[in-house]
Amino acid sequence: MASVTTPVQVILGDLGMENYENELRVGISIINASTVALANFRLTDIGLGAAKAINPPAGPPLYLGTLGAHGTALAAARFSSAGLTAGAKYLLSVRAVYQLDGVNYGLQLNKYITLPAPALPEMPRLRARMVAQTVPNYWNYTLVNDEAPGSTQWLASFSVQVAAPVAVTGTPPGWSVVTDNISYVLWTADDFVPPYVHQVQPGQSLGGFQLMSASTSSESSPATVAAWDQTIDTGGRTIGDYLPTPARRP
Amino acid sequence: MTVSAIKRFIFASALLLAGLLPAQAIELRVTPALSSVTLTPGERVIVAGTITNLTGTDLLTNDIFLSFSAYAPDYLQIDQLLGLDEFALPDRTISDEIALFSIIALGAPAGATPLPFEFFAIDINGVVSTAQTFVVVIAADTPPADVPEPAMALLFLMGAGCLYIRTRQRRRPMPGTGN
Numbered sequence: 001m002a003s004v005t006t007p008v009q010v011i012l013g014d015l016g017m018e019n020y021e022n023e024l025r026v027g028i029s030i031i032n033a034s035t036v037a038l039a040n041f042r043l044t045d046i047g048l049g050a051a052k053a054i055n056p057p058a059g060p061p062l063y064l065g066t067l068g069a070h071g072t073a074l075a076a077a078r079f080s081s082a083g084l085t086a087g088a089k090y091l092l093s094v095r096a097v098y099q100l101d102g103v104n105y106g107l108q109l110n111k112y113i114t115l116p117a118p119a120l121p122e123m124p125r126l127r128a129r130m131v132a133q134t135v136p137n138y139w140n141y142t143l144v145n146d147e148a149p150g151s152t153q154w155l156a157s158f159s160v161q162v163a164a165p166v167a168v169t170g171t172p173p174g175w176s177v178v179t180d181n182i183s184y185v186l187w188t189a190d191d192f193v194p195p196y197v198h199q200v201q202p203g204q205s206l207g208g209f210q211l212m213s214a215s216t217s218s219e220s221s222p223a224t225v226a227a228w229d230q231t232i233d234t235g236g237r238t239i240g241d242y243l244p245t246p247a248r249r250p
Numbered sequence: 251m252t253v254s255a256i257k258r259f260i261f262a263s264a265l266l267l268a269g270l271l272p273a274q275a276i277e278l279r280v281t282p283a284l285s286s287v288t289l290t291p292g293e294r295v296i297v298a299g300t301i302t303n304l305t306g307t308d309l310l311t312n313d314i315f316l317s318f319s320a321y322a323p324d325y326l327q328i329d330q331l332l333g334l335d336e337f338a339l340p341d342r343t344i345s346d347e348i349a350l351f352s353i354i355a356l357g358a359p360a361g362a363t364p365l366p367f368e369f370f371a372i373d374i375n376g377v378v379s380t381a382q383t384f385v386v387v388i389a390a391d392t393p394p395a396d397v398p399e400p401a402m403a404l405l406f407l408m409g410a411g412c413l414y415i416r417t418r419q420r421r422r423p424m425p426g427t428g429n
Contacts, residue, residue: 007381008319011372044323089312091330097323106323106367110330112312 009034012094012111013072019118020125023054024081028094030064030073030109038098038107041067042219043075048113049090051079056242057132062220063163063248067098076240086117126153126237128225131205132244136216139245140170141209143225147202153236155200156228158209159186161221164246170210174198185211189228199228213246221245277304278314278379280371282350286364286385289355296331296352297384301345305377309339313374316351321367326386327354328367358388 009032016027028046032038042061046053055078056062064073084090089112096107127146132139141160147153161184168185171177175198179185187209189198200206220242227236282299289295303309312333321328331349339345351369359365365386371379 007368009317009370009378009381010319011317012315089333089336091312091333093330095323104323105319106321106326106328108318108321108328108330110315110317112315112333 007034008032008036008038008098008100008105008107010038010067010107010109012092012109015092015111015113017113017116018121019081019086019116020121021118022080022082024048024051024079024084024115025121026077026079026092026113028075028077028092030067030075030094030096032067032069032071032073035069036100037069037071038067038100040099040104041065041073041096042098043094043096045093045095046075046077047091047093048077048079049084051081051084051090054078054080056220057244060218060220060244060247061097062242076242078241081115081118084115086115089114124237126225126227126239127151128153128155128227128239130158130223130225130241130243134218134244137212137214138169139211139213139218140207141223141243142205142207143200143209144205145200145202145227147227149202151202152230153202153227154196154230155189155206155225156191156196156236157186157188157226158223159184159226160211160223160243160245162211162245163219163221163248164213164215166211166213166246168210169212170208172198172206172208194230194233196228196230211246215246215249217247218244219247275304276306276377277302278371278373278377279304280316280350280369280379280382282382282384283347285383286387287353288362288387288389289353290389291355291358294352294354296349298347299350300347301332301339301371303339303341303343303345305373305375306341307373307375308341309373310336311339311345311348312336314339314371315373316369316371318351318367318369322359322365325355325357325359325365325388326367327356328352328369329354332371353386355386355388358390362387362389 013029013031018025042063044061067073092111092113094109129144131142143155145155168177175187177187191198223243224240226238229236279302282297316330318328329352368381370381
C-alpha cells in the first residue's frame with residue numbers, strides 16, 4: 001500500500017512549443033529536484049485542457065527509465081490546436097508512475113502554458129505518419145507519406161525501439177530488416193540506386209511491418225521515419241513519434 | 251549641531267536600521283481547508299483553500315502550479331483546479347477560499363487503509379511552497395438498508411385491504427338473525 005516515505009519534489013521545467021498546421025508540439029522536461037532516484041519512471045497520460053491528444057497514443061505507458069536525483073527526463077507530445085486560441089492559457093497535466101523501494105506511486109505535474117501563435121517550425125518537417133494496429137501478440141505498422149505531390153522526400157527507413165523480446169514477422173517486399181530482437185528494429189528500403197522503386201512516394205502508404213511478441217500489452221516507444229531526398233540523392237527529413245510496442249515484463 | 255548635521259545623523263541612522271532589520275521572507279503558502287477526507291469508490295471531492303502570496307510579485311491564479319506525488323495511482327486520481335478561473339493574487343494578500351484540486355476515488359483498497367499523498371505549489375518565478383501531506387480514506391460501499399420494493403409494498407397493502415374487508419363482513423349483522 002502506498003504511503004509517503006521520502007519527500008519527492010518533481011516539477012515541469014521549461015517547455016518547447018511549436019504551433020503549426022493545427023498541431024501543437026510540446027517538448028516536456030521533467031526535473032527531479034529531490035535527492036532520491038525514481039525507478040521505472042513512466043508517463044501514463046499527458047493532457048492539455050480539452051485539446052485532443054494526438055501522440056503519445058492513449059493508454060500505453062511511456063517509459064523514461066530511472067529519473068535520477070537532480071536528473072531530467074524529456075518527452076514530447078502532440079495535440080490538435082483546433083479550437084484553441086493563440087495567447088490563451090491552457091493547463092498541461094502530466095501523470096506518471098514511479099517506484100520507490102519496489103512500490104508504485106503516482107505523480108501528477110501541472111503547468112499553465114500560453115498557446116503560441118502559429119508559426120513555421122524551426123526545421124522543415126517531414127510530412128509523414130506511422131500508423132499502428134495491434135492484435136493480441138502482433139503489432140502492425142503502416143507508413144504514410146503525406147508530402148505534397150512532387151515532393152522529393154520519399155520514405156526510405158523506419159525504426160522503432162522495443163523493450164521486450166520480439167520477432168520480426170513482417171517486412172514489406174523490397175525492404176530489409178536489422179534487429180537485435182530486444183532493443184531495436186530497423187527496416188530500410190533495399191534500393192541503393194535510382195529510381196528507388198521501393199521507397200514510399202508522396203501520397204502513398206506501405207504496410208506489412210509486423211512484430212510478434214509473447215507480451216500481450218503495449219507500451220509507447222520512440223519511432224522514427226527517415227526520407228531519402230531524391231534531388232540531392234542523400235538522406236532527407238525525418239520525423240519522430242511514439243508507437244505502441246510490446247510491453248516489457250513488469 | 252547644525253540642521254544639516256542632524257539630517258545626516260537621521261539618514262545614517264535610517265540606513266543602519268534598514269541594514270539591521272530582517273529582509274521580508276519570500277513565501278508562497280497553500281492552506282487547504284481540509285487535510286484529510288473519506289470517500290466512497292467513484293466519489294469526487296473538491297478541496298478548497300487559500301493562497302497566501304508573499305512572493306514579492308503580483309500573481310494570477312494560473313501562475314501557480316501544483317505537483318502531487320506519492321499517491322496510490324490505482325485508487326486515486328488528482329486534478330489541479332487552481333487557475334482554471336483566472337484572477338489576481340496581489341503580493342502580500344491572502345485569497346478567498348478557492349478550489350485547489352479535486353480527488354476521485356477510483357476504487358477501494360482492502361480495509362479502510364489511509365492513502366496519503368504529498369503536494370506543493372510552485373509559481374512561475376520558481377517560488378516553491380512547503381510540501382504538505384493529505385490523507386484520503388476510501389471506505390467500501392455500505393449496502394443500503396432493507397427497504398420493501400414497491401411491488402412488495404403494494405402486495406402488503408392489498409393484503410391489509412382484504413383483511414379489513416373480511417373483518418367488516420364478519421361484523422355485519424346476518425339477515426334474519428336480529429343481531
